[in-house]
Amino acid sequence: MNNISSKHHYLPVFYLKGFTKQSGKFKIYNVQKKYFVQKGKEFSPGSYFYEKNANTVFKPHGNSDFIEKSYSDLEDKISKIIKKIDLAESDTKFDVNEDDMPMLNTFASLMYWRLPKNKKELEIIIQSTPANQLGFNVHNADDSVNQIASEELKNDPEFIKGYRFLTSLFDSVRGLHCRTPYTIIPKHEDLPFICSDNPIIFEKDEFPNVYEDDYIFPLSGKRLFVKTEIGQMDPYLWMLIDIVIYKQAVRYVSCTHEEYLRMLDDNFEKYNISLTELKQIIFKKLRQSVT
Numbered sequence: 701m702n703n704i705s706s707k708h709h710y711l712p713v714f715y716l717k718g719f720t721k722q723s724g725k726f727k728i729y730n731v732q733k734k735y736f737v738q739k740g741k742e743f744s745p746g747s748y749f750y751e752k753n754a755n756t757v758f759k760p761h762g763n764s765d766f767i768e769k770s771y772s773d774l775e776d777k778i779s780k781i782i783k784k785i786d787l788a789e790s791d792t793k794f795d796v797n798e799d800d801m802p803m804l805n806t807f808a809s810l811m812y813w814r815l816p817k818n819k820k821e822l823e824i825i826i827q828s829t830p831a832n833q834l835g836f837n838v839h840n841a842d843d844s845v846n847q848i849a850s851e852e853l854k855n856d857p858e859f860i861k862g863y864r865f866l867t868s869l870f871d872s873v874r875g876l877h878c879r880t881p882y883t884i885i886p887k888h889e890d891l892p893f894i895c896s897d898n899p900i901i902f903e904k905d906e907f908p909n910v911y912e913d914d915y916i917f918p919l920s921g922k923r924l925f926v927k928t929e930i931g932q933m934d935p936y937l938w939m940l941i942d943i944v945i946y947k948q949a950v951r952y953v954s955c956t957h958e959e960y961l962r963m964l965d966d967n968f969e970k971y972n973i974s975l976t977e978l979k980q981i982i983f984k985k986l987r988q989s990v991t
Contacts, residue, residue: 704765708754709746710814711897712771714779716745718786718920719895719954726893726954729961731946740958748952749897751816755865757858767865771810778807782919785884794884794923801882802872804925808917809871809910812900813864817950821907822860822867834863835870871911885924885933892960893921894942896949901941903928903983905976914983916941921956931988940982943968947975 709716720726725742729735737743755768781800788795813822831837831850838849853859901916902908908915914928924941943964946953955961971978 704756704763705768706753706756706765707746707750708752708756708765708768709750710754710816711749711811711895711899712775712779713746714775715782715811715920716749716895716954718782718922719893719918719956720745721893721921721956726895726956727958729953729955730951731896731949731953732951736958748954754814755861757861759858767861770865771814774806774810778803782923785923786920790884790886796884804917804919805882805910805927806868806872808900808915808925808927809868810865812910813868815898817898819860822864825867826854826860826863835866868910871909881927881929883926883928883930884919885926885930887922887924887938888935889922891938892955892957894945894953894955894960894964895921896945896953897951898948899945901944901948901979901982903979905979916982918945926986928983929987931986934985937982937985939964939967940978944975944979944982 716726717724723742725744727740728737728743728748730737755765755771757764757767781796781803784800785794785796812818826834831847831854832845834854836850836853838846838853840846895918899918903914915926917925917927918941919925942960946961946964947968953961968978973981
């Protein structure tokens with residue numbers, strides 16, 4: 701039997717490395733139990749943000765991790781783009797070209813549909829949508845559509861694993877006519893780095909569309925990918941964005957400084973508003989002074 705991978709990261713390891721500093725590690729905060737894991741011990745990026753066999757297809761004739769390998773092939777290309785952006789400066793527009801931005805949007809979609817919190821959303825979409833509208837059909841030998849086989853495939857428990865990947869690629873096609881501009885914003889490197897198991901900030905709470913809705917996506921601890929009209933980026937917005945990344949986490953948050961999370965807690969309490977209201981403030985402030 702071939703050896704296949706089983707530790708499948710929904711936040712890729714190369715991506716998580718961008719939220720570490722000199723040590724190459726970060727601390728992990730358990731948001732459900734409200735403490736830093738192992739009293740603030742630092743962990744390597746590969747230690748968290750994964751699920752066992754999330755992309756392993758189990759079948760009687762043998763198991764396969766071809767889905768995980770498909771992710772890895774795309775991530776290899778995307779990691780080079782993010783590394784280039786991290787090393788470049790804003791006066792060179794971060795050395796990105798017209799092909800890089802759509803790839804980053806694809807990466808946001810790849811990550812969004814892999815997040816454990818979004819599994820239920822995808823299950824609802826699959827259950828309520830005919831196979832042909834999901835983007836596939838099973839055909840007979842005469843090329844006619846086999847509706848029964850199509851529905852059986854759709855209802856296979858393993859189907860969602862492959863469809864997570866496919867719908868991310870479909871998002872790229874769906875968004876071809878979207879004209880919302882993309883912007884990359886730098887963050888001062890002296891500030892603590894933070895990430896979570898739910899890092900993408902959507903303005904819309906319920907069933908957001910990656911290919912058409914506005915969002916904020918941290919590419920690393922020092923670069924933000926923003927899909928919306930942007931006027932001026934006030935420095936204090938970084939803290940508000942980090943508050944949302946922290947507060948919308950489901951289980952884990954990574955951080956390079958323990959006191960930073962306490963500061964974010966204090967500031968969120970002072971605002972005395974909901975997370976939804978805070979997100980609305982952030983997007984409104986980002987769009988101010990748009991000409």
